[in-house]
Amino acid sequence: MGNRVFALFMLPFLLFCAVPVQAAEKEERTWQDEAIYFIMVDRFNNMDPTNDQDVNVNDPKGYHGGDLKGVTAKLDYIKDMGFTAIWLTPIFKNEPGGYHGYWIQDFYKVDPHFGTMEDLKTLVKEAHKRNMKVILDFVANHTGYHHPWLNDPAKKDWFHEKNDIFNWDDQQQVENGWVFGLPDLAQENPQVKRYLINMAKWWIKETDIDGYRLDTVKHVPKSFWQEFAKEVKSVKKDFFLLGEVWNDDPRYIADYGKYGIDGFVDYPLYNEITKVFSKRDQSLRPLYDVWEYDKTFYDRPYLLGTFLDNHDTVRFTRLAIENKQNPITRIKLGLTYLFSAPGIPIMYYGTEIAMDGGNDPDNRRLMNFRTDKEIIDYIKKLGELRQQLPSLRRGDFTLLYEKNGMAVFKRTYKDETAVIAINNTGKTRKVHLTNNQLAPGKELRGLLAGDLVRSDRDGYDLILNRETAEIYVLAKKTGLNIPFIATLIAIYVLFGLFLYYVKKRSKQTT
Structure with a gap:
């Protein structure tokens, strides 16, 4: 009897606390709705000691043991922060020392340091179970320094003649020169073009990945990208191509959008965002000015990837420290802008723990999951709001x-x-x-x-x-809800009458 009376007594309070929630209109998810967590596989999480060949965590240019199983194990961690996609550095088999993935030795194999093809397929399946997408870093410009093709007479014309780039304003040098001395592939050769395109399509069919982040786009002819984009998008609906065109001029970058590349990492915004948020009392007007340029020059400005730092730049934390600022405070403000302004926010692993780091390879330190959660909790709030409010993903600005x-x-x-x-x-x-x-x-x-x-x-x-x-x-405006208050009073009156009836009944039975 006592429990029943207590439950009835609590009913008005439960009704009072129940706030009707307006159901959000369901819309088809697009790439501008995503938030990307960027992972350097070797430096993230080591879950499989059986592939720890040549691991030396004290060597900044050595393998640190991160693998695909390690990424799979942290998918919930990544999703809980509000990220809906992951971008992995190249997982293709590299020549010795290629912990970062950009010195490819075999385009058709997973690097044994990172695991197996089955590990990659499992990672994609588990991500898709969580409604998360997987983007692989794709290298079409070059091979590793000692690729077997270099010693194959039949493939002599697969590479451009060895030349450094002296004039970065000369597009021919930019496309044909050897970047950092890496053998430059001749994509105008029909055999090379066909090999790269077939290989790109093969990985999509084999693993069901959702996109490629295209490395060193400006070093490859635009005509190649046009055919490449058409071919890979024929394999999977809504396959995403995110291009890296490292340039300060949005007009130069935007021109590549004519050739089938969907979005680009926004380096002009990066240049401004690091200046604005790495120290206080800096005007935010330059960030808005970049957006005005983006709207003018890009066909799809909402597909630009926005970021505070990445594996090729000094860590944002280091910039804040050099300016004698609290990096946690600075990161919070910077991420607030990324998650609420137009574009696809891309966060480099370790930002959530204010990881420090200078130039490459110091900006690629091993992830530490046993640290303070202050930024992580803040990112979770940002991630929730970005998913709850379509205006933060699709709205004008x-x-x-x-x-x-x-x-x-x-x-x-x-x-x-x-x-x-x-x-x-x-x-x-x-x-x-x-x-x-x-x-x-x-x-x-x-x-x-x-x-x-x-x-x-x-x-x-x-x-x-x-x-x-x-x-x-x-x-x-919220205010007094007269109908609700009247209903509440009526409930209490009826409840009082019920108690009176129960009391009167009990006396009669005694």
Whole structure:
């Protein structure tokens, strides 16, 4: 009897706490909805000691033991942070010393340091079970230094003549020169072209991967990429090609989009984002200016890959430290921008633990999973919000306010409006947004830090502490729900009458 009475007593509270959640409209997932976690396989997680040949964790240029099984074991860890895809450095068999994967010896084999073909297939299957996609790094420009083809007279014309690149503005030198002395493949040779395209299609058919990150795109003729893209996309629907065109001019990069490459890693944004967030009191206006260029020059600017650092750059943490800044604070602000601005956010492994590192190979240290979780927990919030709010993935992008590092952006998609506020300064800042900038008579609900801003007749006043950020969604004002309160009172009255009836009944029975 007591339990039943207690349950009835708690019913009004349960009803009060039950908040109706509006079901999000289901839309077909596209690549601009993804968030990518980038892994250097050898430096991530060692789960299979049987493939630990030549491992020396004290040698920055040696093998450290990471393998495909190690990546599979951490898929839940990656997904929990909100990432929906992984990008792996090349897993093809490399010549000795090629821990990074870019000195390919055999294009049709998995490097034994990383595991087997079955390990790769298992990784892809397990990722797909979790609704995650897998991108492989693909090298079409060159082979390893000592590839067997170099000693094969029948394949002499498979390579360009050995020449260094002296003039990086000369496209012919860029495409035919030997980058870092690596043997440069002659893609204009029909046999070479056919070999590379067939090989690319074979990996898709064998493993069911979802995309390629294309290495050193500008060193390969555009005519090759045009045929390559057409052929590989005929194998699997929605297969994604992400190109690496390392250049500061968005017009130069965007031109490759005419040849079938879907998106590109955004180096012009990288140049600005590292300046803006590696120290405080830096204006965020340059980031928005890059977006304006991107909209102008790219057919699909929402497919650009945005990043704080990668395996070819100094770690973002190192930049913050050199500027005498707290790297954790700086990373949080930088990632807030990446996860809420247009583009596909790409996070290099180790960023979630503020991994330090200088130039290659110091920026490729072994991952440590036993560290402070402060950034990880923050990334989880960002990842959840990006998946919950279509406006953060698909919305337009408008700069509402910027002054000396305090910035407010707006993203609108269908009926949803998100507002991103980032205080990149050393002081608490207040920003007034007018009714012309945001619809009047509503409120901004902070979903990252829990802030709440109700409008007055003049607009909205946002106050942000130093070096913090908030992501708001514009919503109807909350207030007294008269029908709900009336219902609640009625429930209590009925509940009181029920208790009176029970008490009266018990007296009669005694």
